[in-house]
Amino acid sequence: MSHLSQRPEHAVVGLALPHESAALHVTGTALYTDDLVYRTKDVLHAYPVQVPHAHGRITSLRTEPALRVPGVVRVLTAADVPGINDAGVKHDEPLFPTEVCFHGHAVCWVLAESLEAARLGAAAVEVEVEPLPSFVTLEEAIAAESFQGARPEVRCGDLESGFAAAAHVFTGEIQFADQEHFYLETHAALAHVDEGGQVFVQSSTQHPSETQEIVAHVLGLHNHEVTVQCLRMGGGFGGKEMQPHGFAAIAALGATLTGRPVRLRLNRTQDLTMSGKRHGFHARWRVGFDADGRVLALDATLTSDGGWSLDLSEPVLARALCHVDNLYWIPNARFRGRIAKTNKPSNTAFRGFGGPQGMLVMEDLLGRCAPLLGLDPMELRRRNFYRAGQSTPYGQLVRHPERITDTWDQVVANGEIARRTREIAAFNAEHRHVKRGLAVTGVKFGISFNLTAFNQAGALVLIYKDGSVLINHGGTEMGQGLHTKMLQVAATTLGIPLHKVRLAPTRTDKVPNTSATAASSGADLNGAAVKNACEQLRERLARVAATRLGVDASDVRIAEGVARAIGPGDAQVAWDDLVRTAYLQRVQLSAAGFYRTEGLHWDAKTMHGSPFKYFAYGSAATEVEVDGFTGAYRVRRVDIVHDVGDSLSPLIDIGQIEGGFVQGAGWLTLEDIRWDTGDGPGRGRLLTQAASTYKLPSFSEMPEVFNVSLLSHAHEDGAVYGSKAVGEPPLMLAFSVREALRQAAAAFGPAGVSVDLGAPATPEAVYWALDAARRAGAAADEFAAGESVPAGA
Numbered sequence: 024m025s026h027l028s029q030r031p032e033h034a035v036v037g038l039a040l041p042h043e044s045a046a047l048h049v050t051g052t053a054l055y056t057d058d059l060v061y062r063t064k065d066v067l068h069a070y071p072v073q074v075p076h077a078h079g080r081i082t083s084l085r086t087e088p089a090l091r092v093p094g095v096v097r098v099l100t101a102a103d104v105p106g107i108n109d110a111g112v113k114h115d116e117p118l119f120p121t122e123v124c125f126h127g128h129a130v131c132w133v134l135a136e137s138l139e140a141a142r143l144g145a146a147a148v149e150v151e152v153e154p155l156p157s158f159v160t161l162e163e164a165i166a167a168e169s170f171q172g173a174r175p176e177v178r179c180g181d182l183e184s185g186f187a188a189a190a191h192v193f194t195g196e197i198q199f200a201d202q203e204h205f206y207l208e209t210h211a212a213l214a215h216v217d218e219g220g221q222v223f224v225q226s227s228t229q230h231p232s233e234t235q236e237i238v239a240h241v242l243g244l245h246n247h248e249v250t251v252q253c254l255r256m257g258g259g260f261g262g263k264e265m266q267p268h269g270f271a272a273i274a275a276l277g278a279t280l281t282g283r284p285v286r287l288r289l290n291r292t293q294d295l296t297m298s299g300k301r302h303g304f305h306a307r308w309r310v311g312f313d314a315d316g317r318v319l320a321l322d323a324t325l326t327s328d329g330g331w332s333l334d335l336s337e338p339v340l341a342r343a344l345c346h347v348d349n350l351y352w353i354p355n356a357r358f359r360g361r362i363a364k365t366n367k368p369s370n371t372a373f374r375g376f377g378g379p380q381g382m383l384v385m386e387d388l389l390g391r392c393a394p395l396l397g398l399d400p401m402e403l404r405r406r407n408f409y410r411a412g413q414s415t416p417y418g419q420l421v422r423h424p425e426r427i428t429d430t431w432d433q434v435v436a437n438g439e440i441a442r443r444t445r446e447i448a449a450f451n452a453e454h455r456h457v458k459r460g461l462a463v464t465g466v467k468f469g470i471s472f473n474l475t476a477f478n479q480a481g482a483l484v485l486i487y488k489d490g491s492v493l494i495n496h497g498g499t500e501m502g503q504g505l506h507t508k509m510l511q512v513a514a515t516t517l518g519i520p521l522h523k524v525r526l527a528p529t530r531t532d533k534v535p536n537t538s539a540t541a542a543s544s545g546a547d548l549n550g551a552a553v554k555n556a557c558e559q560l561r562e563r564l565a566r567v568a569a570t571r572l573g574v575d576a577s578d579v580r581i582a583e584g585v586a587r588a589i590g591p592g593d594a595q596v597a598w599d600d601l602v603r604t605a606y607l608q609r610v611q612l613s614a615a616g617f618y619r620t621e622g623l624h625w626d627a628k629t630m631h632g633s634p635f636k637y638f639a640y641g642s643a644a645t646e647v648e649v650d651g652f653t654g655a656y657r658v659r660r661v662d663i664v665h666d667v668g669d670s671l672s673p674l675i676d677i678g679q680i681e682g683g684f685v686q687g688a689g690w691l692t693l694e695d696i697r698w699d700t701g702d703g704p705g706r707g708r709l710l711t712q713a714a715s716t717y718k719l720p721s722f723s724e725m726p727e728v729f730n731v732s733l734l735s736h737a738h739e740d741g742a743v744y745g746s747k748a749v750g751e752p753p754l755m756l757a758f759s760v761r762e763a764l765r766q767a768a769a770a771f772g773p774a775g776v777s778v779d780l781g782a783p784a785t786p787e788a789v790y791w792a793l794d795a796a797r798r799a800g801a802a803a804d805e806f807a808a809g810e811s812v813p814a815g816a
Contacts, residue, residue, distance in 0.1 A: 043506050055256070066286050069133070082153050094139075186355075200303050204301075206257060212227070212287045225252050226271045253500075301379075302328055430666060481536070490602045494513050516561060548620070563612075668738060680756075695717075760784075
């Protein structure tokens with residue numbers, strides 16, 4: 024067992040504790056970025072001037088009318104930027120554009136004494152635009168060959184020989200929609216400049232260091248002249264990894280130019296129309312199976328909708344290609360990717376970061392092909408599971424493949440799948456207009472950032488003379504419980520009670536050069552860095568205790584707030600006394616921790632290597648009931664077994680599994696984003712601009728029975744205290760919902776019918792699927808009747 028994963032006795036990690044801010048959340052006393060406005064004097068409010076064209080060149084921008092609006096102080100334009108007029112790391116996102124690239128693109132910002140004055144000032148700005156051709160849909164962009172960025176390709180084996188040996192070859196395609204993050208807290212930033220010219224930005228960001236970098240280069244400053252703090256976020260889900268940077272830069276620019284604090288907070292409609300979403304994809308595939316239903320070859324082309332700029336589209340596509348295989352060994356494969364350039368907001372990171380899109384291709388084709396092969400979908404999936412010694416198409420050995428079958432078998436047993444399958448068959452036989460379906464699917468998700476350099480983290484831990492401890496780390500809290508886990512890691516490593524430890528807000532002047540809190544790596548990276556800092560302190564204190572106890576430092580153990588020596592005797596030193604002694608002996612009581620993930624190798628050009636530290640596994644069984652008249656459905660029961668290693672905080676992890684599953688079910692069944700694709704003046708406009716038109720999962724969509732359990736005996740060697748990531752993998756367990764809907768729709772038709780189901784599988788899409796199944800049954804009946812008619816009749 025590695026030093027990093029070894030868990031001591033009396034550990035605080037592993038305890039089922041509530042979220043560290045739970046009481047603040049439920050009482051409404053938790054502060055978010057925009058709440059800080061009311062504690063700040065003389066704040067100016069920023070408001071965007073959005074242009075209602077999908078694509079066009081700005082020919083005139085007149086800001087003078089805005090300055091005549093009472094309360095307006097200034098209008099920010101490109102002429103005000105002292106540094107680089109760009110908000111993206113790819114330098115393809117002008118902060119103040121001369122070309123409108125999507126409907127609602129902000130071209131300048133109004134600063135005013137009140138939000139209402141800023142709104143009126145923005146409405147007074149006059150913008151003239153020369154319309155340009157636009158691509159709103161993915162199909163339009165593909166037809167026009169409007170692409171951007173790299174075109175990666177994953178290869179393994181010999182594709183043609185694989186297809187030549189196949190007993191069955193099928194082709195198909197699928198297009199699936201994007202997804203809105205719909206975090207409760209919209210994008211927000213509050214900036215001010217102190218007497219020394221230091222810029223301080225409060226930002227709702229998952230990546231404070233990159234926000235710092237973008238703000239600095241817009242202002243023409245060095246990074247050390249800008250400090251970014253993230254107190255907490257009201258949700259992020261990836262939507263605040265890249266896209267907060269420009270908003271923070273606007274606030275900082277305004278504060279720099281006016282000498283007053285500037286607040287920027289998007290309202291819900293602005294957030295929906297200006298910020299990017301999960302990438303929608305189109306996929307075309309050709310698959311070959313042997314006579315027993317094992318995959319021999321798969322050729323797939325995935326095209327993502329990147330929107331108007333690259334943002335994170337390249338790494339999202341790379342991860343999608345690395346997750347097409349999901350749980351299944353594919354000996355001969357070619358996965359090609361490309362990014363469409365469309366006139367929409369730039370799509371960005373979203374929980375799963377391309378993994379869900381890649382896996383959906385595989386799960387969809389297996390669901391469609393199973394009836395054509397005469398196999399139960401569960402059996403087809405199981406036959407193709409990875410086994411020991413097999414590697415992914417990009418060359419990484421799949422460690423612990425037995426956990427695929429372990430989670431699967433536990434779900435099948437706990438969920439009483441065999442019994443319920445018989446009951447569903449009986450129910451469907453007795454009910455003509457209502458059908459039920461049951462599906463089991465699994466997930467294998469790689470944990471680490473695609474870019475190897477991002478797999479590092481720092482921490483700063485301070486022990487004060489009274490024995491209290493303050494920890495700083497580079498991760499951000501967006502409700503996922505990262506701070507809770509970090510408190511538990513620090514208390515465990517130092518050997519003290521949890522109440523002795525407090526956590527400071529995330530800020531760039533405490534821990535520099537941090538990676539985004541993303542890729543499900545927050546606890547792995549920051550936990551290891553916190554542990555490293557605490558180990559340094561514990562070793563120093565052990566030497567102090569050894570002198571007091573008259574033993575060697577290696578024989579000192581600190582646990583439950585007391586230092587003791589190994590062996591007989593009851594001599595001990597209390598933690599507070601130990602710390603005071605260390606201070607008097609001039610022992611350093613602060614430490615900077617660091618961690619870099621070992622064992623990673625990735626060649627982005629060849630798309631080959633071992634980009635992931637490990638894989639997280641899980642399985643889910645979902646039962647649904649579908650109304651044959653409307654396609655409306657309800658989720659009757661969900662059973663999940665998920666692998667989180669040795670959990671750092673079980674209550675937090677179970678909450679993450681439940682939330683991730685429900686968010687995935689929303690993407691796959693409810694959340695149907697619509698755009699104006701006509702040729703009128705509203706072309707490119709987002710039509711689903713509010714919760715009234717964009718359907719989010721709610722209590723009514725929750726499973727009637729929802730059973731979640733953690734895989735036992737799942738220690739992960741080489742990870743902090745043996746734990747595994749939990750943020751993203753559970754989202755993909757929701758494939759079971761869509762596959763159960765496919766099963767229920769198929770039940771309206773003849774045995775063996777293959778159902779093509781839309782994504783999202785809205786009630787409308789489910790209705791068309793079950794209607795197609797019915798028509799297939801009617802056609803079969805007509806054919807059978809025709810065969811029985813005597814010749815010449």
